[in-house]
Amino acid sequence: MTPVSQVAAAAEVTAANDYCGNQCSDILPPGQNGNATLAQILLNQAFGTQPDHAGDQLGPYANLAKGYPTLTNATINTFFNDASFGVPSDQVASTVKPAGRGDVTIVRDKKTGVPHITGTTRYGTEFGAGYAAAEDRLWLMDVFRHVGRGQLTPFAGGDPSNQGLEQEFWRHAPYTEADLQAQIDNAVATNGERGRQALADVNAYIDGINAYIDASDSGRYFPGEYVLTGHKDSVTNAGTIERFKPTDLVALASVIGALFGSGGGGEVNNAISLLEAQEKYGVAEGTKVWESFRERNDPEAVVTVHDKSFPYASKPDDPQGEALPDAGSVAEEQLVHDRTGSAAGSAAATASTTATKTAMSSARRGMSNALVVSGEHTASGHPVAVFGPQTGYFAPQLLMLQEIQGPGLSARGASFAGLSMYVELGRGQDYSWSATTSGQDIIDTYAVELCQDDYHYLYRGTCTAMEKVEQKNAWKPTTADGTAAGSYTMRVWRTEYGPVSHRATVDGKKVAYTTLRSSFLHEADSIIGFQMLNDPDYVKGPQDFQNAVQHINYTFNWFYADSEHTAYYNSGDNPVRATGVDAEFPVWARPAYEWRNWNPTTNTAQYTPASAHPNSIDQDYYISWNNKQAKDYTTAPWGDGSVHRGNLLEDRVKKLVDAGGVTRASLVKAMADAGLADLRAEDVLPDLLKVVNSTPVTDSTAAAAVSRLQTWLTAGAKRTETSAGSKRYADADAIRILDAWWPLLVKAEFEPGLGSDLYTAMTDNLPIDESPSAAHGPTGSHAGSSFQYGWWSYVDKDIRAVLGESVQGPLAQKYCGGGSLSACRDLLISTLKEAAGKTAAQVYPGDEQCSAGDQWCADSIVQRELGGIKHGKISWQNRPTYQQVVEFTSHR
Template identity: 65%
Template sequence: MRRRTGRLRTAAAAALFALGATVLAPPPTAAAESSEATDYCQGQCADILPPGANGNATLMEILGNKLFGTHPGHSTDQLAPYGALAGGYQSLTDDTLTNFFNDASFGVPEGQVGKVTSPRDDVTITRDEKTGVPHIKGTTRYGTEFGAGYAAGQDRLWLMDLFRHIGRGELTSFAGGAPANQGLEQQFWPSAPYTEADLQAQVERIRDSNGARGKQAMADAQAYVDGINAYREQSKNGRYFPGEYVLTGHVDAITNAGEIKPFKLTDLIALASVVGGLFGNGGGGEVPQALALLAAQHKYGVEKGTKVWESFRERNDPEAAKTLHNGQSFPYAGKPARAKGTALPDRDSVTPEPLVFDRTGAAASKDATPPRNPVKAPKKFRKLEGLFKDGVLPKGSLDPTQRRGMSNALLVSGKHTASGNPVAVFGPQTGYFAPQLLMLQEIQGPGISARGASFAGVGMYVQLGRGQDYSWSATSAGQDITDTYAVDLCNADGSQPTKDATSYRYHGRCTPMEKLERTNSWKPTIADPTAAGSYRMQIFRTKYGTVTHRATIDGKPVAYTALRSTYRHEADSIIGFQMLNDPAYVRDAKTFQKATRHIGYAFNWFYADSRDIAYYNSGLNPVRNPDVDPALPIKAAAAYEWQGYDPTTNTTDYTPPAQHPQSVNQDYYISWNNKQAEDYDSAGFGNGSVHRGNLLDDRVRALTEDGGVTRASLTRAMAEAAVTDLRGEDVLPELLRVLRSKPLTDPGLRTAVQQLEAWRKDGAQRRETTAGSHTYTHPDAVRLMDAWWPLLIEGAFKPGLGGDLYDALRANLAIDESPSAGHGPTGAHAGSAFQYGWWSYADKDLRAVLGDKVAGPLAARYCGQGQLAACRDTLLATLKQATGKTAEQVYPGDDSCKAGDQWCADAIIHRAVGGLTHDAISWQNRPTYQQVVEFPAHR
């Protein structure tokens, strides 16, 4: 079989060579540099990023992938070691870490040098033979950054091009009109609907308003862009550019006619807006929260309804897992004693603001008639027809409207480690894509010394990684930096306005809204033979942000707007990243905290060196009127604006650094998008007694109490949490107590309970019996829990809440996000799980029914109306329903998995952002890019 595949591959290569798709001119090469920056980690820093460093594929390589399952070098070689940790962590030692992670030392050891490229005389890009990671070494600052851009082009040219168009709301015009592409640009563009002037203004403000560092940042960015463009031109001329450009109609495979458009600085701003929208935003969603409050008040009356809503909101739950667990208080965005300026809509008056208009052709219907003369691929390329018929990014792959988990972090102080030096295991959970949104690189040059991960297209600096004697990482924080304002609508002629009015009152004057539009059109291509079509997107912008909804308040029309502090400032954080890469600036925990103050995104930042661990919560936290409730819409009036707010620049007064959660040398830190500290509101539902952060906190606390923590033991704690079902560990015990409160007489239910008990006793994990078996150790119990959870939540809560309130609360917090829950916020096969769910509500309610003490209880009891016997009946009835569901019903199957395949339903599948696809790996709830570090020395 191997020989036949080889012959076919050779034949395909010959055919493609005839069509001009092969590499005709390799990039220039040079000898490797031997001198490296001082590395104080001494071989004790490791990292990994799947699926592989190489994210570009020529048309020939894409065809080879589709025909024979082959992959370009270094495009998928990190998938196996990354996936193997799910089954190999239990026997992990410091010596075997290298089976699952790569050496993250500076430089490339002699004898391990792979390809070496020198795009300019003042920079060399050396790739190590094992992983293909680029090590960029420059003798000038410009050359260093040029090399970073050139390496980014080598590894992610197509991905960067894709994302600059997503950021501009122009994906369908660039990559085809598939419904998923339409949905993606419709999700992103409303959150950052910038004009070219807006993008250019951000470039100029960074350059002109941040002193020498701002000027240097934009000079670095320009050098980076120059490097991307140099590779873009060379790959186009040499015909080794990404094959997706042919598939989407931008370049002709035979004649090489066509264009890959040059990159420019404003593209980086558009890219930054996508990254910030996905991972660095916080707050918003006040309209759905208001609708839930109104539903609660309608159900229970104003006073009790408000108490019920507050108990589900869990603003400052005393049982919540916190990153700062020593009682530190950092008040922010809390509930005022008596709120003023709250702008609740009239019931049933809220309508979402329409976005899409003037659909034509294929945009008018998902079932549009195919074109009469569809684009046909050359015969040798027929296997590539329809490659992107579902879109270049599958539906649900990215959604800036959902809070995203960027996680996680485990750090232990040197007081509790075997060596006396701190240990950290941390990294961002950014989803699984092929190629990955992040890329690994090392950058060494004047004023820069770092290795780690950067988002493709904004990789002038390492964003998460290590310096010479320190390492850092981040998790999404999600604190409230976005508010919703209710602006009174008006007409310029003084006539009575309706909800459709396009003027509003600002400081007493009737002011026209600014209308922003984006028209996209597309034609059929080889990869997407969809009929031609077009449509227009439209957004109205006010001095209080962009319009998201319309409603009435006391019968008068209003528009609800979203005002985000990072709007028009997505790229400002470049200054903080520049500092993190500067070895002359970051020398200890305190200077690390000072650097992260310059990052406006809502992130939790973590740091480790040989002496200290540290934490700082970054973000442009606006200073509000202390009487407003930021969890609900606010009346648009001068008295309730952010203090010092200037709408022309979208700047305001920000809370000072001392008021941000921070710490140095707490005994340990954990973060998995949980609550930061007491009194610090995380802008949304879901921070209660059960959170996935508990899976880390319980394990790291136990390790710390025992002492002698090592890199391997901390990694084991992370990896065990990564295969544990949160419901099984932290809610199932109460469920079983209720079920066992009386003897079980039904044989089928008794068997089901015994299966769940055995699973719980064995750790409530979703792990294979043996590596590669594709069968879980307790498959029946896992299937029961997956089937039972949504049934038991509805059975326990819906009767008491009523349908309207139950649905309104579900709109703010999904009831379930198990790995196979394709209906959940992150979709199927996403890896990340258990961030969103009604775990805490069930836990608190069941403990109350059982008579346990509950701090911060729900305002009412729901399961069985608070009666143990009735609650037990509800749980038994829903469990019986669950036992009747077949595996095919619980795991209905999709494009990747057949119905009933439990392992595959959970499995991580790297979502294709281009022409290559990869094999699935076993589920694990773990960072996408991850570091394991322990520095034994310091400068």
């Protein structure tokens, strides 16, 4: 052990490089420790006891929901951790020199157990980062390297959720081992000295992981999940924990990229809904109706970059090469084959399909948010930022905290487990950065013409065989519950234009639709950008930050703050499409419609220049909650219209900026307040009530419902407990009524005009609702993230049009009551009465977590178990999972 005096001296040296002035804070629930021995797991399951630091950040995180109204700068660290560099000598909990090395020390603090890694050599520093990662997340890292390879069920058993995980991700990244290695070789070969350094860092990091595996195995303190899944014997210690290798990290990166950084796709569903609209209204009017719902460049959409246009993926005047399917001909390509045993039955198959859609969907596409204010509008004159990723709630968490200090490395923050050779979201010596998912379109769908049979296609005039890639999975009972044995094969057919996703006919001709993603075969490339962000000699200001994140090929919004400047940049390899190609729909797989300068061997192409990506330095303020980046920048997700959850931040931050004197506390309050707001109530309900109240409401049931909703609106339309820990909402009846009313009113408002087929097709593009208790849509239930996807913009525009108010970018037609105010009012009152009559048990039917009718529980956040440790539920908040609060006081 290192003497405490030496540790204190090291902490003081490190702190000298800290320019935050004790004004950097962060939080990451449930806790830093994601490993538990078998004994700790059994104690947790029997008595609820928690291993040290497994759940100690969950309470402070949860308490902000009731504590934020009285927050001050002085009390921020009641709800966050001090994120200063180093560890004060009286706060040192442990000091370890991993594997007895003399060139690296891991110090953990008493409060959180976060590792502070200090190395005197680059190799030793990265070795320590790998060792610390394995100490905190070995089981999770092992799970996700198997997820990335499509091998989770043989590793962790045949549970439907395991099947769902591997199916969800392997479909999008069906890589062979050769593919994984080639991505490492390419990243090194194309990035010069930084590429060589990245490979050296990866190898050192893996050496550290493997050193911990060896130590924990010989000491018998490895994660208990290895025993529970049959990989180790608790008595004899027989069995092995497979050592890590570099290609494991590429498999891990492919999962994270699929979750958060791959915007686009969906062209086949777009085509189906367009054809339905044209069938309903005719080609010209149907196209107009479809475009009005697509809202690809809505003038009322909230944007991150103010007053500047960045055209991308715009609608061409004369579309070329479209390959729209024949009506009714589309079939999704089958992924799973040869089911046997427990996987063969319909119940298991259905459960697996459901798990595929929801197992990780609480993280998928929900990465957010950011509030950044320039120093011109703050009390101190220094920029203030409150930002972080919304990566879902898991036990253990997908992210982990660390501080890393060594040659060419100086940062503290969060990284995805198994990819923590660098801090991915956090702070440097005098700057901080974070990200939200941006979702711009880097995925296109091509229609390849089939020849000879269903597994050959025309590639530049030559009949070419598709490549068959398979993953065969089998499992047997490994636990006391006796889960039955089974097996299945996942099969993907790959073409030069990407994996096959659907089959169809186009003008009677058989085609396969393929999905081409610019980051496919390039999962490792982004490592260079993260390396730069961690290098204090590289990032010295906002331009350096923007240059660094330009090396990240995934689709993210990046935010920056130091003591003088703020900045923003939208990353991703945006392909330059052929003239006339509409990114919204499938196009023919022919040279005329390929990406410019596309090389199918390397999957590289011409990309839009950095200046064409939305970017900014020192704007008055920035907000992002997965909303539109800038005017004319077309994002892939539907729903960037007049009402978006980004408005909840925009309204609050703009108000603060207009008043001036913004502080860390006031910006946290704005975030927390938005995180408890019901978007439908705040931004749509007032206009709905205008229609309802356009004539006095005489029906007693409807009048009582209107009164409750109005009272809730007046109180702020929040979903908050009556008191901390009460597990009961204030305004519970109003919340129940709106939760019941929304799906009823949307269906009654739009289905009659659209017709059932088109209405259904449109809901396949964009679900109508994403309330906190919703068990449908992209996020599933108990996931925190809410109000990202829904029909609130459509309702808002339609209701305002019926009221005769000005609407920019209106829907092509008026739908509520056929455009008649009185008929619309009758429709709303009728559905409101129906909603008011629904019991809590009908609105909140219960699930494996909650009893029917338990409204608070239905909304509550659950830390989804990815290991053996369980945590209690917390009250709903719509906020980042990992979050920073920063205000630097000086600069190098």
